[in-house]
Amino acid sequence: MSGTSTLSTREISDFTAWDAANVLEYATSRFAAIWRALDRSHVNRTAAYKASFVRHLQWEVDAFVFPYTNICLVMNIHPTIPALLRSVMSCFARLQTGSITAEKLFQEFHTECSPNDQRLWSNHRIVSTYHHDWWKDRFDILGFQLPILNVSEVMEMTEDHFERLPMGTMLVPGPVITNQVESDALFNQIVAVRAHLLALGQAMEDLLEEKTQIAAVAAATMTQLEAPIDEVEQALVNSFTPLDNEG
Template sequence: MSNSTISATIAAESMSDDMHLDLADIAGIFEYATSRLSAIRTKLESTRLTLPMKTRWIIGQYLNWEGESFTLPWMSFCAGLSISLPLSRNLQFFIGVLSMKQVGLVTNFEEVYNAFMTLPAALAGPWQKGRLTRTYWTPWWINTANMIADDDFLHKYPNCVEVQRIIAEHFQQLPEGKVLITPATLTIPMCTPVAQQLSNIHVEVLHEGQLIVKMLEDKVVKAKMVAATMLCMDIALGQDVVKAIAATKRLTKYLKREAAQ
């Protein structure tokens, strides 16, 4: 099963639960995902030089699981509701790595691990690096020395209700009063500056197209009027010429008769 199929399945399963999400919940999910990435990165930094290739490959699998559990399905959910994603810089980088894996630019899970380890372990602000807590749900990164690939774990994902519970436990561990969530915001389709420009261009082109059609129609009408006028003129002119020729003939006969006398 492909990653995109898995993510779609997770999203569908999440929506089938008793789902009561608001914008703060969506922001909380991505805050938690960022915090987990920071905890994972901090732990792996202390062991990166001692991990064998097999372990790095397994870690790459678990990192992929992180994205499929706490990021990718919720990004799809937000996209369906036109919600602007409050993704930290670290989370954006991580999603970029997973995207490269999906399109084949990153070819295996060891490369996922190697790319993830280029992520800065500490950045300027808590929102960028995530706010670490004492405990995390299923902290698989704690014991990297004896890590194995748990296939049952790697193919099971938290549903909506479980995610809400996990997020609630995460915020209960944070110091009281530290509200650093960047709220998710709704975006109305076709209301971004670029979309507005494209819409305006579309309307102007449509309007100009209608004007051109109207002009051509007018030209056709004018052409018909001119043609009809010319036809009338030709007929009138032809009749005048015929009359002039007849008069000339009569005049010629008269002049010849006068000359003979």
């Protein structure tokens, strides 16, 4: 694969399994958005349109996928890869080996990589806007400029993506990783995983504490309202008593 991302601006030793999982999740979101745009498009899908579409998809995998899977191989880390992204990677691997043509890849992407497929479902990952969202324009005739992205820029896009996802579908931002050892990828991965587990545990503890406090305030409020409610109820009873006596 031809890589369009450069790795010089971010030290590989600072890149964790959590970073890789985040970037690949972001890439999956982009492919889900691209698929939805393609599915809704009424543009005539000529041979030139399909070829242009595949070229733009090639930029997507070169910018957001393969540089990070290569880093993972070098560092011996194994992030989770969503099913939709695995299908896209498989398509491009076969394209590079000559097993399929660009037109066949276009067909497979549209029919077999659908995020509506329950095995690949990814629509919950989609946000309203993306950086460099070429698929919103007539990319096949306008010549959308595809930039060369470095790792820092991709990480910034990833962080922005998770900030805009609805709560409950976003990944929890990872903590700062300390105590790593130079040239020991396996140990560093263990340190990173442990740090993230501790951060998740603390986040869960804080959430439970917040819910407990909210429940306590609600209970106290109900207790304070009991006396006024009793007084109102008694006043209503008393207001009907003279009427009953007159009857």
